[in-house]
Every structure is written in structure tokens, then in C-alpha cells.
Amino acid sequence: MALASDPYQGHDATVLLTVVLVGPLVLLGLLVYLCSRLPRRRRPAGDLSAAWRDLSLLAVACALALYLWGCLHLLFVDRQERGTECAKVDGVVRGRGAEAVTGDFVPLRLVCHMPGGRSHTVLVPEYINPSVAVLLLLALAGGLASVLHGRARRTAQRKEG
Structure with a gap:
């Protein structure tokens, strides 16, 4: 919840700017790695753990x-625009604005705390957080499948050799 000294905190600008500047570099690194993994020729059938790993990394990149x-x-919204967005309820600008505004990074949201105890989120599209959650679960499942398949393959190789 917001501090009494500044009820309109939103997101820490330094952290937000850092995420926006460093995030694309990490994303570019992931994409370069994944593009380097594209098959130039057919992979052997036993390379499923690498395919699961790459699928997992692709899901992380999308998230x-x-x-x-x-x-x-x-990033590009100032306090006045936040106040205007907070005052909009169901697409119509209503009378009083928010009593407080708080920002969270996980999940990504800007919450307007309205008079009477109501609150609603603004500015961040509604599909972002559910999509990121599903993609991260897919990445976790792909990573787990990669590890399990890799272990099974190594165990089978030891028994053969």
C-alpha cells in the first residue's frame, strides 16, 4: 500500500528504466542463441532434450x-495521465480521482485505489500478466522435460556401454 507521505507512488522510475534498457539486451541474447540453434541439417532423433530446452528458452523469450x-x-506516462486513467471507470471519466496509486512489478500493474475502498488496474494491458504466467509455466515444463529426458538418455547410454 502507498506511504502516507506520497500516496501516488506508482513504479520506481529507476527500476522501470533499468528493466526497459536491460530487458531488450537479454531478449536479444536469447534470440541470437535460439537462432544459432536452428538446424542447418537434420538432428539425430535422440536430441529431444535440446529441443525441449530450446522450447523452454523460446517461451522465456516470449514472456x-x-x-x-x-x-x-x-514508462511514458506521467502523474497527470495516470490520474486521468485512474478516474476512468468503464471508459467514462468520473468525478473524483484516485486516493492512492501503487505500482507492482510482479505481477506488472498500476493499481488505482479509489474512494470507498474500490481499486482497479490501469495502463498495463489485461493480457500481459496471464500470458506471461502461462509462458513461464510452459518454460518450466519444457525445462523439466529437458532435464528428465537428458537423464533418461544418459542412464540408457551407461547401460549400453
Whole structure:
């Protein structure tokens, strides 16, 4: 919840700017790695653990891209625009604005605390957080499948050799 000294905190500008500047570099690194993994010729059939790993990294890259898209929505909005967005309820500008505004990075959101105890989120598109969550679960499943398949393959190789 917001501090009494500044009820309109939003997101820490330094952290938000750092995420927006460093995030694309990490995303670019992931994409360069994944492009280097594209098959130039057919891979052997036993290389499933690498395919699962690459799928997992692709899901992470997609989640990072969506998260950065949400951060860009927050970066270029000043306090007055936040107040205007907070005053909009159901697309109509209502009377009083928010009593407090708080920002969270996980999940990414800007919450307007309205008079009467109501609150709603603004600026970050609604599809960002659920999509990021699903992509991260897919990345976790792909990483787990990669590890399990790699272990099974190594165990089978030891028994053969």
C-alpha cells in the first residue's frame, strides 16, 4: 500500500528504466542463441532434450517480450495521465480521482485505489500478466522435460556401454 507521505507512488522510475534498457539486451541474447540453434541439417532423433530446452528458452523469450511491452506502457506516462486513467471507470471519466496509486512489478500493474475502498488496474494491458504466467509455466515444463529426458538418455547410454 502507498506511504502516507506520497500516496501516488506508482513504479520506481529507476527500476522501470533499468528493466526497459536491460530487458531488450537479454531478449536479444536469447534470440541470437535460439537462432544459432536452428538446424542447418537434420538432428539425430535422440536430441529431444535440446529441443525441449530450446522450447523452454523460446517461451522465456516470449514472456520477456510481453513483460517489456507492459513496462513500455508504464514508462511514458506521467502523474497527470495516470490520474486521468485512474478516474476512468468503464471508459467514462468520473468525478473524483484516485486516493492512492501503487505500482507492482510482479505481477506488472498500476493499481488505482479509489474512494470507498474500490481499486482497479490501469495502463498495463489485461493480457500481459496471464500470458506471461502461462509462458513461464510452459518454460518450466519444457525445462523439466529437458532435464528428465537428458537423464533418461544418459542412464540408457551407461547401460549400453
